[in-house]
Amino acid sequence: KELFGFGVTSERPTGANFYQRAYVLGDNYGLVCHGGNRSTILIMLSGHGCAAAQEGWELRTHDFLEKHCGARAKISRLDLAHDIYDGVRYNVDKADADFDEGLFNCGGRNPNHEYRGNWKRPTGKGRTLYIGSRDNGKFCRIYEKGRELGDKNSEWNRVEVEMKSVNRIIPFDALLRPGEYLAASYPALAWINERQERILTIRKSTEIAYEAGVKFAKHQCGRMINAMLAVEGTAEKVIEMLIREGLPSRLKVPNWRFGGESIHEQQRSQPDAEMFFQAAFA
Numbered sequence: 001k002e003l004f005g006f007g008v009t010s011e012r013p014t015g016a017n018f019y020q021r022a023y024v025l026g027d028n029y030g031l032v033c034h035g036g037n038r039s040t041i042l043i044m045l046s047g048h049g050c051a052a053a054q055e056g057w058e059l060r061t062h063d064f065l066e067k068h069c070g071a072r073a074k075i076s077r078l079d080l081a082h083d084i085y086d087g088v089r090y091n092v093d094k095a096d097a098d099f100d101e102g103l104f105n106c107g108g109r110n111p112n113h114e115y116r117g118n119w120k121r122p123t124g125k126g127r128t129l130y131i132g133s134r135d136n137g138k139f140c141r142i143y144e145k146g147r148e149l150g151d152k153n154s155e156w157n158r159v160e161v162e163m164k165s166v167n168r169i170i171p172f173d174a175l176l177r178p179g180e181y182l183a184a185s186y187p188a189l190a191w192i193n194e195r196q197e198r199i200l201t202i203r204k205s206t207e208i209a210y211e212a213g214v215k216f217a218k219h220q221c222g223r224m225i226n227a228m229l230a231v232e233g234t235a236e237k238v239i240e241m242l243i244r245e246g247l248p249s250r251l252k253v254p255n256w257r258f259g260g261e262s263i264h265e266q267q268r269s270q271p272d273a274e275m276f277f278q279a280a281f282a
Helices: 047-052 057-068 092-100 178-183 198-232 235-242 273-279
Strands: 008-011 021-025 030-034 041-045 077-084 113-116 128-133 138-143 157-164
Touching: 021 041, 077 178, 092 128, 092 138, 198 235
Parallel strands: none
Antiparallel strands: 008 021, 021 030, 030 041, 077 157, 113 128, 128 138, 138 157
């Protein structure tokens, strides 16, 4: 909790990742696993967990690993990402061309190359390009993020590189300078800026998810709502009959403030998640 702003909120009924016991971090922001596996402890933080973590978590985690964990501490996997919201500087087509130019070759054999999605006749559902192999410890994915979220006209592309400690040591410094390590992972990505637009990414995801949800609701329920309005007479009555508490899971804005109550703390009130959803559009 001191590192991320959210702590352990529950224990899973079973272990995970070859550990005997596993605990949930925050609002499903990651896991803490222990028991067996050479007497180690595994802390996993998801992408949502990184976005939700209290500002400054990277430096706090870096210092914790270096100063308090001893020589056995290591980063076994690190996922780095960069977003191109207008698709101009980089996109899946440019990445595909870069592969043909050998710009994803780092001095060894040419990596694997795989298409996902409809590349011949794009349907708006999004295309993905996989480069490399997870078994080799470095794997790249370039995909149309906005279209994956439901916006068929979005030009938002994302570059992701997954690194594992297979024949390599992932330095703790990568937590503090992720853009530099991402840019150095392949010659094709040397252009990437160190700056990471964290808040814009969260807001963009929420906006697209909201618009897609409205379209879905109109398609699925629009005519029924129209019929209910004719029967009930006012929109207020219709809303009163249909409204439910809470927000759809896709619209949850990751934030450490409502990561959930830690099982190590006494009961305390939690902030309203809807407040943070509304703030995402402010």
